[in-house]
Every structure is written in structure tokens, then in C-alpha cells.
Amino acid sequence: MPELPEVEVVRRGLETHVVGRHIRAARLTGARVARRHVAGPADLAARLADAQVLAADRRGKYLWLVLQPPADDPQALVVHLGMSGQLLVEDAGAPPEKHLHATLDFHDDGPQLRFVDQRTFGGLALTPLQPDRSGDGHGHGIPEPVLHIAPDPLEESFDRAAVVRRMKGKDVALKRVLLDQGVVSGIGNIYADEALWRAQVHGRRLTSGLTKPALGRVLDHAADVMRDALGQGGTSFDALYVNVNGASGYFDRSLEAYGQTGRPCRRCGAAIRREEFMNRSSHFCPRCQPAPRARRG
DNA sequence: ATGTGAACCTGTTCGC
DNA sequence: TGCGAACAGGTTCACA
Known part of the structure; x- marks a missing residue:
């Protein structure tokens, strides 16, 4: 769901259904979904394990989960939906979607978070957070891949x-x-x-x-x-x-x-x-x- | 440096 | 009905 309102709808869903939970494990299907993650898909999956989701944040069409890994500084799981990406909260028993690329399981055994993307223009990457110099509203900072993105018109820091x-x-x-x-x-x-x-x-x-x-x-x-x-x-x-x-x-x-x-x-x-x-x-x-x-x- | 157009994918719909 | 062409909400990168 590509433009700002659709991405914000997804962010709110993540805030309700995912923030606060602890990831148990991530499974990635194919390398393309993690092509923006410099260290590769195996590294991405490994680093997601046992992290807690602290927040769901957004700038423009970029969405990210602020994660607290067990022994590291907070990181951002940056999600771009591209033209056809979806984040879905679903029971583990739900049949896998045809274009399912990533699945996150949680320690609470609640619903999974799935990334589904037909055209694969979207993807995931785990990156450091940089302090937000532009204003308030992004208390955890801005992920590196989002630094070149200007504030959106619904942000307080929009000038x-x-x-x-x-x-x-x-x-x-x-x-x-x-x-x-x-x-x-x-x-x-x-x-x-x-x-x-x-x-x-x-x-x-x-x-x-x-x-x-x-x-x-x-x-x-x-x-x-x-x-x-x-x-x-x-x-x-x-x-x-x-x-x-x-x-x-x-x-x-x-x-x-x-x-x-x-x-x-x-x-x-x-x-x-x-x-x-x-x-x-x-x-x-x-x-x-x-x-x-x-x-x- | 700045502006422009094509490439990256898969699926659906349109027109002959 | 069949089949190729056109089209789809985005971003990036090469080239002028």
C-alpha cells in the first residue's frame, strides 16, 4: 500500500499488534527481500532473533520498527512496501501467501508478522538509527536509508x-x-x-x-x-x-x-x-x- | 550539478 | 477464446 496514508494505516496496525512483543525468529524466503540489507539475508534473520519491538515509526512512505536487540543499541527494521508490499498480522496456521517473503515469529506465540510482495519492489533492511536533527516526533531517531527522505507534510518538523x-x-x-x-x-x-x-x-x-x-x-x-x-x-x-x-x-x-x-x-x-x-x-x-x-x- | 528516462518485477486487464 | 500489449499505488541509477 504505497502512499503516505496507506503506509500510515499499516504503521498504526503495527503499533497495535506488534509493538512491545519479542521476536523469536525470522524466516526469509529468497534473497531479494533483503537486498537492501548490506550484510545479506542470513545476517538479517540472525539479528532479528530475540529483539524486542520498541516502536513503529514512519516518514513519508518509509516504515520502520525500532528494535532492541539483546546486547546492542536499538536498530531499525526498515520496511518499504514498494508498489505491492503488504505487512500482515496472521496466525501461524494461516496458509502461506503466494508471494510471502518474510515471516516473524514471536515468543508469545501470538500472530506472526508477514511480509508479502507480489512485485518485489519492496524489502526489509536492519540499519542503525541516527539522531533526528529535524525536530521532534522521531524520538528513536531516523534510520540511515531514510536520511535522504524529506519530512512529509504531516510531520511536525515539516517546514x-x-x-x-x-x-x-x-x-x-x-x-x-x-x-x-x-x-x-x-x-x-x-x-x-x-x-x-x-x-x-x-x-x-x-x-x-x-x-x-x-x-x-x-x-x-x-x-x-x-x-x-x-x-x-x-x-x-x-x-x-x-x-x-x-x-x-x-x-x-x-x-x-x-x-x-x-x-x-x-x-x-x-x-x-x-x-x-x-x-x-x-x-x-x-x-x-x-x-x-x-x-x- | 541538474534534469530526464528507463529498469527493476509479477499479475491483471485491454484490444484486436 | 487467445494472445500480445499496455498498465499498475515506487525508487534508483545511468546518462545527457
Whole structure:
């Protein structure tokens, strides 16, 4: 479940069902799931054994469990769900999923934590934590693989004015900047299209050509739409995007642009259009969000 | 340095 | 019905 609201739904599930428990053992299926773990899958599995889960934290689309190993400093089990990753809390007796890549058992013999990923763009890594210099909210620190990720709009340390300045300084299409996790994190293809629809700006407009207030408004809409989606349990089009209990969110009913090709814009009635952008799809209202002249990526 | 596009995977849906 | 093409919510890396 890829974008910020869906990842946050998963984080909350982990907080409820996993935090506080002691891992007994981890089993990894195949090496690919641990490819971001420098020391390899065997090392990862070994290091997870007997660690206690202290917390579940998140920045943008990155999720991590803060672990207390028996004789070491706290470490972060960083999880990225990629395009199709799932974390599921399930009884040990539940049949293994077709794309099951990792299983964590706990000393309390309660439900397992499973990592399932059809397209295997996601994965796990155990890494050190670095002190968080950007502000509060991440008391245990930030994992090394997350250091290059900018704060997301729902974090207290999100510096709206600084992000606006950075956006303004780029000679890049607005949507590309919204998707740049090093500028502002958590926004993916769905919420970028929704934020742009709400802000009534075309994603191919260059950030350098927009005013700072206009850029700020786009960021505000991005934060709003992600908060709204979170309130609905996220966006799920199918069983691939579910919470730790396998349940779908229902924000898909509230989408105004994404996936609405041909449907009338709820604001003006013009047919929502789809176009190719950065090797993927953009959806927008051609009347409310007039396209700039030249095509830019 | 900065901006752009393709690659990494598997599964499902679309069009002829 | 069959089969290839297009498409899917993300990130990274090579190249201009």
C-alpha cells in the first residue's frame, strides 16, 4: 500500500499488534527481500532473533520498527512496501501467501508478522538509527536509508516555507517535484493528481513559473487530501492494498481525478483527461487545470 | 550539478 | 477464446 496514508494505516496496525512483543525468529524466503540489507539475508534473520519491538515509526512512505536487540543499541527494521508490499498480522496456521517473503515469529506465540510482495519492489533492511536533527516526533531517531527522505507534510518538523523555496528554485514540472521524496515525502501518483486537481493547477507547469503562494497552496492540498484519505483507511482498488488485518480502505470513492478518465469533473463538468507523464499516468480536468504550452517531463 | 528516462518485477486487464 | 500489449499505488541509477 504505497502512499503516505496507506503506509500510515499499516504503521498504526503495527503499533497495535506488534509493538512491545519479542521476536523469536525470522524466516526469509529468497534473497531479494533483503537486498537492501548490506550484510545479506542470513545476517538479517540472525539479528532479528530475540529483539524486542520498541516502536513503529514512519516518514513519508518509509516504515520502520525500532528494535532492541539483546546486547546492542536499538536498530531499525526498515520496511518499504514498494508498489505491492503488504505487512500482515496472521496466525501461524494461516496458509502461506503466494508471494510471502518474510515471516516473524514471536515468543508469545501470538500472530506472526508477514511480509508479502507480489512485485518485489519492496524489502526489509536492519540499519542503525541516527539522531533526528529535524525536530521532534522521531524520538528513536531516523534510520540511515531514510536520511535522504524529506519530512512529509504531516510531520511536525515539516517546514512549509523551506519546501516552497526549494520548489520555486527548480526548473522542473510541478508534479515531478511533488513526487520527489527528497523535497517532500509521502506523495505518490494518486495523491499528486488529487492535490493538483484540488489546487486547480496542471502538473506539467514548471515550479519556477508558479508563485510561492500557489506552490504553498498545492502543498496544503496535498496534506489535506492525504489526511482525508487516512480518515477513510487509505485508497484500495483491490486486495493488494490492505491493512495488517487484510482490510481495504475506501478513499477510492472520494477520488476526483485519479483513475477518473472520461468522468465529468465534479467542479465544472468537463471530462477528466488522462495523459502520459514520466512513464506513468496523470489525470486532470482540462478546464480547471489548463495545460501549459510546451510539454516538459 | 541538474534534469530526464528507463529498469527493476509479477499479475491483471485491454484490444484486436 | 487467445494472445500480445499496455498498465499498475515506487525508487534508483545511468546518462545527457
